[in-house]
Amino acid sequence: xxxxxxxxxxxxxxxxxxxxxxxxxxxxxxxxxxxxxxxxxxxxxxxxxxxxxxxxxxxxxxxxxxxxxxxxxxxxxxxxxxxxxxxxxxxxxxxxxxxxxxxxxxxxxxxxxxxxxxxxxxxxxxxxxxxxxxxxxxxxxxxxxxxxxxxxxxxxxxxxxxxxxxxxxxxxxxxxxxxxxxxxxxxxxxxxxxxxxxxxxxxxxxxxxxxxxxxxxxxxxxxxxxxxxxxxxxxxxxxxxxxxxxxxxxxxxxxxxxxxxxxxxxxxxxxxxxxxxxxxxxxxxxxxxxxxxxxxx
Amino acid sequence: xxxxxxxxxxxxxxxxxxxxxxxxxxxxxxxxxxxxxxxxxxxxxxxxxxxxxxxxxxxxxxxxxxxxxxxxxxxxxxxxxxxxxxxxxxxxxxxxxxxxxxxxxxxxxxxxxxxxxxxxxxxxxxxxxxxxxxxxxxxxxxxxxxxxxxxxxxxxxxxxxxxxxxxxxxxxxxxxxxxxxxxxxxxxxxxxxxxxxxxxxxxxxxxxxxxxxxxxxxxxxxxxxxxxxxxxxxxxxxxxxxxxxxxxxxxxxxxxxxxxxxxxxxxxxxxxxxxxxxxxxxxxxxxxxxxxxxxxx
Numbered sequence: 265x266x267x268x269x270x271x272x273x274x275x276x277x278x279x280x281x282x283x284x285x286x287x288x289x290x291x292x293x294x295x296x297x298x299x300x301x302x303x304x305x306x307x308x309x310x311x312x313x314x315x316x317x318x319x320x321x322x323x324x325x326x327x328x329x330x331x332x333x334x335x336x337x338x339x340x341x342x343x344x345x346x347x348x349x350x351x352x353x354x355x356x357x358x359x360x361x362x363x364x365x366x367x368x369x370x371x372x373x374x375x376x377x378x379x380x381x382x383x384x385x386x387x388x389x390x391x392x393x394x395x396x397x398x399x400x401x402x403x404x405x406x407x408x409x410x411x412x413x414x415x416x417x418x419x420x421x422x423x424x425x426x427x428x429x430x431x432x433x434x435x436x437x438x439x440x441x442x443x444x445x446x447x448x449x450x451x452x453x454x455x456x457x458x459x460x461x462x463x464x465x466x467x468x469x470x471x472x473x474x475x476x477x478x479x480x481x482x483x484x485x486x487x488x489x490x491x492x493x494x495x496x497x498x499x500x501x502x503x504x505x506x507x508x509x510x511x512x513x514x515x516x517x518x519x520x521x522x523x524x525x526x527x528x529x530x531x532x533x534x535x536x537x538x539x540x541x542x543x544x545x546x547x548x549x550x551x552x553x554x555x556x557x558x559x560x561x
Numbered sequence: 562x563x564x565x566x567x568x569x570x571x572x573x574x575x576x577x578x579x580x581x582x583x584x585x586x587x588x589x590x591x592x593x594x595x596x597x598x599x600x601x602x603x604x605x606x607x608x609x610x611x612x613x614x615x616x617x618x619x620x621x622x623x624x625x626x627x628x629x630x631x632x633x634x635x636x637x638x639x640x641x642x643x644x645x646x647x648x649x650x651x652x653x654x655x656x657x658x659x660x661x662x663x664x665x666x667x668x669x670x671x672x673x674x675x676x677x678x679x680x681x682x683x684x685x686x687x688x689x690x691x692x693x694x695x696x697x698x699x700x701x702x703x704x705x706x707x708x709x710x711x712x713x714x715x716x717x718x719x720x721x722x723x724x725x726x727x728x729x730x731x732x733x734x735x736x737x738x739x740x741x742x743x744x745x746x747x748x749x750x751x752x753x754x755x756x757x758x759x760x761x762x763x764x765x766x767x768x769x770x771x772x773x774x775x776x777x778x779x780x781x782x783x784x785x786x787x788x789x790x791x792x793x794x795x796x797x798x799x800x801x802x803x804x805x806x807x808x809x810x811x812x813x814x815x816x817x818x819x820x821x822x823x824x825x826x827x828x829x830x831x832x833x834x835x836x837x838x839x840x841x842x843x844x845x846x847x848x849x850x851x852x853x854x855x856x857x858x
Binding site for chain 1: 566585591593598599601604609621622623624626635639643645648807811
């Protein structure tokens, strides 16, 4: 005779966790155990009704089914519930002098085109204000890092990325630079704008139901990679933008905001003569060496 | 000037919860608040890595994308993590004398065919042993309930339900009865068998990865509905079946197991002369009136 199971709304959690005892992967066993514990706690705490459970099943199903090669609704869900930024924070602990990280977002592309320092990377300029960017890639002692790969990408003045204009759209407002002996990266582009995350799916319905907007404040993305240093994925935000205090994906940090000052027409820092006003961004990115990181627990 | 956001891996949770403050639906606000709290606690407790987060996004996406009109993988996920049975327990609190509930499962159909008391509902008999079922629908005082609608459904001797044989398969081993003045439901069918839940998708991969099998012990489903009483969704399990102590969906309760005794060829309880051995199930289902239920908190 086998012994049977018998449990109630409290003891069932231990029953489920006990079924992971033969898991050959201790890390998976740990993650599943904590996940079951916390999900059961949530169900008990709110006394989830049968109808609410059915709605949740339907919501998750619709979230999966709207995903395709160009859309990842579960990442949006993770972003809008602050989980992506929490994972980012846990995985990017670094000395206080380091530039802070933030979410990568869905618009980076593997095929980012290389560019020459000083180039204009906005090859399809619209109505956005010209923007001169001049940043330094530095170590924590303030010394330039040579040979760092720096990917840059951002929206146009309407808040759209190149890839949102269709599968055949030209890649623009994105580039990959490599630092020389001075650790500098400098280029022309145009000022990005605030934009809504895609809000015509389940995540948009969730945001509306809880009384939230889908917008992100204007920002430039940077991804810095160089051997021997902790990679850095971050944004620099535009201080005058709306939604700095309510970014739909919780990506804003005070230390990542710049004025992007506007300048009257005249001679720009690189000697180019500007006939219209233009913006500038100067920034120092500081990366810890791998041996400067806190030890894992 | 708007104030910006600034938070770390601990304070981000309060930031996210605070965005629900304008939710017009207090219940939704409560559910979302607890969900975010518990999911963030889980991520912090295991220190989820970026690679694990990416795996989780992919797992949820695949789980949604394998769903169609005949398959609901998120229900399987909920079932195999004990969440369905937890929701069932919370929503079916009843006096101790009541018959216990268990999960409905995915194989009930709206178009369950009506049947006459005494009929054989296995219209496509295979190799399964004949089974005589004779049950009473009673109130908590032991009095017969008249006019109760009783849906019955179960697998064949190979563990498959009719609907698993294709979209055009004939509905069988399922029926809807209505109790008369004696509260009885009685019919012939054939003994069901253990079976695996569908395990060729993400949930099957999860079960394998954590070292679990996908099987459910043999059982009959009952769904009893009658005005003025709490509806009852439950199974009766076959005591000799494997997996009573390890049902993949945690549906077994000690009080829902019967011997299904085997009888030698001869005259069956309804007078039919059996030339082969046969099984019997006798059972009393006890339903509380709505006014006998515990009050909601």
